[in-house]
Amino acid sequence: MNREQIIEQIKKKGSFLCVGLDTDIKKIPEHLLNEEDPIFAFNKAIIDATAPYCVAYKPNTAFYESLGVDGWKALDRTVRYLRENYSDQFIIADAKRGDIGNTSSLYARAFFENMGVDAITVAPYMGFDSVKPFMEYDGKWVILLALTSNPGSHDFQFRTDMTGTRLFEQVLETAQKWGTPDNLMFVVGATQGAMFAEVRRVAPSSFLLVPGVGAQGGSLEDVAKWGITHECGLLVNSSRGIIYASKGEDFAEAAAAEARKLRDHMTILLSTYGVI
Amino acid sequence: MNREQIIEQIKKKGSFLCVGLDTDIKKIPEHLLNEEDPIFAFNKAIIDATAPYCVAYKPNTAFYESLGVDGWKALDRTVRYLRENYSDQFIIADAKRGDIGNTSSLYARAFFENMGVDAITVAPYMGFDSVKPFMEYDGKWVILLALTSNPGSHDFQFRTDMTGTRLFEQVLETAQKWGTPDNLMFVVGATQGAMFAEVRRVAPSSFLLVPGVGAQGGSLEDVAKWGITHECGLLVNSSRGIIYASKGEDFAEAAAAEARKLRDHMTILLSTYGVI
Numbered sequence: 260m261n262r263e264q265i266i267e268q269i270k271k272k273g274s275f276l277c278v279g280l281d282t283d284i285k286k287i288p289e290h291l292l293n294e295e296d297p298i299f300a301f302n303k304a305i306i307d308a309t310a311p312y313c314v315a316y317k318p319n320t321a322f323y324e325s326l327g328v329d330g331w332k333a334l335d336r337t338v339r340y341l342r343e344n345y346s347d348q349f350i351i352a353d354a355k356r357g358d359i360g361n362t363s364s365l366y367a368r369a370f371f372e373n374m375g376v377d378a379i380t381v382a383p384y385m386g387f388d389s390v391k392p393f394m395e396y397d398g399k400w401v402i403l404l405a406l407t408s409n410p411g412s413h414d415f416q417f418r419t420d421m422t423g424t425r426l427f428e429q430v431l432e433t434a435q436k437w438g439t440p441d442n443l444m445f446v447v448g449a450t451q452g453a454m455f456a457e458v459r460r461v462a463p464s465s466f467l468l469v470p471g472v473g474a475q476g477g478s479l480e481d482v483a484k485w486g487i488t489h490e491c492g493l494l495v496n497s498s499r500g501i502i503y504a505s506k507g508e509d510f511a512e513a514a515a516a517e518a519r520k521l522r523d524h525m526t527i528l529l530s531t532y533g534v535i
Numbered sequence: 536m537n538r539e540q541i542i543e544q545i546k547k548k549g550s551f552l553c554v555g556l557d558t559d560i561k562k563i564p565e566h567l568l569n570e571e572d573p574i575f576a577f578n579k580a581i582i583d584a585t586a587p588y589c590v591a592y593k594p595n596t597a598f599y600e601s602l603g604v605d606g607w608k609a610l611d612r613t614v615r616y617l618r619e620n621y622s623d624q625f626i627i628a629d630a631k632r633g634d635i636g637n638t639s640s641l642y643a644r645a646f647f648e649n650m651g652v653d654a655i656t657v658a659p660y661m662g663f664d665s666v667k668p669f670m671e672y673d674g675k676w677v678i679l680l681a682l683t684s685n686p687g688s689h690d691f692q693f694r695t696d697m698t699g700t701r702l703f704e705q706v707l708e709t710a711q712k713w714g715t716p717d718n719l720m721f722v723v724g725a726t727q728g729a730m731f732a733e734v735r736r737v738a739p740s741s742f743l744l745v746p747g748v749g750a751q752g753g754s755l756e757d758v759a760k761w762g763i764t765h766e767c768g769l770l771v772n773s774s775r776g777i778i779y780a781s782k783g784e785d786f787a788e789a790a791a792a793e794a795r796k797l798r799d800h801m802t803i804l805l806s807t808y809g810v811i
Contacts (some may be wrong), residue, residue, distance in 0.1 A: 281638070321634055321641040327611065328648050331604050357658060358597055358631055359751075361686040362557070365597040382633060382658045384680055386687020397775050404660055409635040411662020418664055418702065420694055426702070433690055475635075 260349050260377045261398055262441050265466070266312050268314040268347055271490045273526035276518060277315035277351065277499025278466065280305065280323050280337065286503055288510050298326070298333035301510075303340055305502050308511035313524035315349040315494050317468075318339055338374050349400060349494070351468065360388035371396045378402050380446060380468070383430045387437055394438050401443050405430050406458060408448025408471030431461040440465045447486070449477020449495070455485030455518040466492050473500030479521070483528040491534045497521060536625050536653045537674055538717050541742070544590040544623055544765045546811050549802035552794060553591035553627065553744065555774025556581065556613065557598050562779055564786050574602070574609035577786075579616055581778050584787035588798035591625040591770050592617055593744075598801030614650050625770070627678060627744065628652040636664035647672045654678050656722060656744070659706045663713055670714050677719050681706050682734060684724025684747030707737040714742045723762070724772070725753020731761030742768050755797070759804040767810045773797060 268277050280302055284292075287301045294300040306316065318337060323330035341350050356366045356379065369391075370379045378400035381390055393401045406416055406427040416427040424432075431445060447458050449471035458467065467486055471477035472495055479495060486493050497517075505513030529535045545551050556578055563577045569765045570576040582592065593611060600607035617626050632642045632655065638694075639657075647669075654676035657666055669677045682692055682703040690705040700708075707721060723734050725747035734743065743762055747753035748771055755771060762769050773793070783791030807811045 266635070283641075298725065319638055321632075321635070321638045321645070324645040325641040328604055328607050329647070331607050338724065345660070353634075354660075355632070355634055356597075356659070358595070358629075360687075362595055362597045365559070365601040369597070371602040373601070382631070382660050384658050384691060385631075385685060386690030386692070387684050388685050388687040390687070407635070407661050409661060409664050410563055411636075411664040413664075414662030415660060415705065416662070416704065417703065418694075418696055422660070426691065426694065428692065429596045470635075473553075 262466070265314065265485050266347055266490050269529070272312070272314055272522070273529055273535060274314055274522040275491050275493045275529070276313040276521050277317050277494045277496040278309050278313045278501055278518060278529060278532055279353070279470070279496045280316055280318040281498040282502065283322055284326060286366050288506050290508060296333055296336065297521055298323070298329055298330065299336045301340070302333070304511040305514050306341065306345065308515035309501065309518040310345050310348065312349070312515070312518035315351060317351040317353050317496055319353040327432045335374060336394065342375055348377040349378065351378045351380065355380050355382050355404065357382040357385050357389040359385065360392060360521065364392040365387050367393045367396060379445070382402065383434065386494065390434065392441055399442070401438060403430065403434050403443065405445040405446050406447045406451050406454060408450045408475050408477065412451070414516055428457065428461050431458065435462065435465070435494055444468050446470065449482050450475055452481050453485060455482065464488060464492065466494060469493055469495045473497045479524055479528070483532065485532065487528065487532045489531065489534060492528045538742070541590065541669070542623055542766050543591070544556060548588070548590055548798070549811060550588055550590055550798040551767050551769045551771055551801055551805070552589040553593050553770045553772040554585050554777055554794060555629070555746070556592055556594040557774040558776065558778065559598055562783050564784065566784060571578045572609055572612065573673045574606065577611070578613045580717040580787040582617065582621065583744045583788050584791035585777065585794040586621050586624065588791070588794035591627060593629050593772055595629040596644050598785045618731050625654065626652040627654045628657065629656045631656050633658040633661050633665040633678065635661065636668060639665050640668040642775060643669045643672060646800070647675050654720070656680065659710065666710065666713055670718055675718070677704065677714060679710050679719065679745050681782070682723045682727050682730060682750050684726045684753065688724065688727070689747055689795055694723065695721055698768040704733065704737050707734065708780055711741070712736065720744050725758050726751055728757050729761060731758065735762060740764060740768065742770060744770045744772065749773045755800055755804070759808060763804065763808045763810065765810060767805065
């Protein structure tokens with residue numbers, strides 16, 4: 260899926276919502292545990308209910324890996340279901356991978372060729388040869404961690420060098436020599452507030468994948484205020500706030516209601532900032 | 536497996552060799568492709584042949600993920616085979632994971648509870664809450680990326696702050712507030728040569744996992760010269776140099792010969808530096 264197609268979907272749906280499929284077997288409604296594949300059954304119901312209100316889905320691989328082989332099967336089925344039934348959705352594997360060059364190539368093969376997602380999140384610590392192999396696939400995306408939403412982001416990402424540049428700024432600068440706004444996005448946490456202005460100074464036209472709205476406390480208003488561009492340039496993720504909106508049999512309807520609420524808010528923001 | 540047990544094995548075997556099980560279906564001997572599970576068949580033969588000469592095995596998860604569900608099954612079987620038949624071997628999942636706290640907990644569950652490895656490699660970029668969940672398991676280890684063996688290590692890891700401290704040094708310093716030499720090791724690439732002295736200045740007693748000897752060009756002599764401690768403090772990994780020593784039917788014997796050669800060299804080094 261290319262940049263123009265993503266922007267087209269955002270404008271068409273009045274939404275830049277990404278639904279995080281952080282599906283935890285310990286948190287899904289009890290009645291699903293009788294299903295042959297409870298994780299997939301949950302994801303399918305969530306997807307069918309929320310698809311009108313979002314433009315992307317982001318399964319976090321940790322939730323699937325924690326179930327071993329069964330988890331990988333459920334993840335594979337989920338991605339296949341999306342591709343076959345919702346080809347207008349952008350699919351992100353939130354895997355935070357990154358290794359030496361020949362090994363990153365294998366991760367790229369796993370996620371882009373075998374699983375068939377559109378994008379993968381990648382950690383920058385190991386530098387260019389850990390990131391480049393993911394960029395060798397036409398129409399696929401790297402989403403590089405820049406400024407994350409968690410408390411630990413303050414340990415290294417804000418570290419300032421001799422010239423006053425923070426590490427996350429250097430990651431943004433350096434990575435833009437490896438990729439373009441057509442195959443490279445950045446992760447910037449919603450909890451970072453006014454730092455979005457700093458991010459936009461260095462990466463004015465890149466798409467940003469923004470976790471941390473909702474359960475982690477980030478504000479959608481602030482993210483849009485500091486981060487939105489004339490093409491939108493944002494994919495804002497919500498996971499727990501949507502998929503666990505209810506633990507009862509109405510979980511899918513409750514998820515749809517939350518997603519719709521966010522979509523409605525996003526439509527106003529897209530209009531306020533002149534994107535639509 | 537605790538620190539004392541690792542040191543005991545090193546002294547007993549005269550070896551600080553870790554065999555990297557970077558098993559690529561495209562590189563294993565052809566005659567194995569007829570096996571029901573070629574990856575496991577290859578690993579089993581390599582393990583049986585090399586176990587007398589090494590103290591650790593390190594499957595890199597990328598190689599298994601690239602095969603999807605079948606790959607995860609082969610990885611699971613390999614770890615189970617090691618645990619059941621070679622309980623004196625230290626098992627490292629080279630996964631380079633790391634995510635926000637609640638998600639890292641799930642990776643810890645996947646690797647420590649379900650798969651049952653002793654250690655996992657973790658990327659430091661996201662800071663303390665991405666690392667801590669892996670430290671909550673008694674007898675398990677975090678092996679944190681500090682100074683990696685690849686060319687991209689120069690992009691961010693050597694970045695110097697206002698006080699002259701390089702990023703990898705700050706990672707070493709900061710992480711030692713989160714863990715101890717009893718549950719925390721660091722990855723330092725063999726290709727980094729004299730930088731080992733800098734690493735030892737900041738982390739004098741931590742075990743270091745050292746990739747990059749062999750195919751990547753690092754020297755075992757240099758690693759020992761700069762990195763060895765009175766307890767050894769090193770696990771030196773070799774992957775391709777051992778497991779692909781021959782592509783014929785004699786692949787396991789050839790692997791054993793390479794592992795034995797490294798063990799012999801290591802025994803001399805352990806003796807030279809007074810560890811044994």
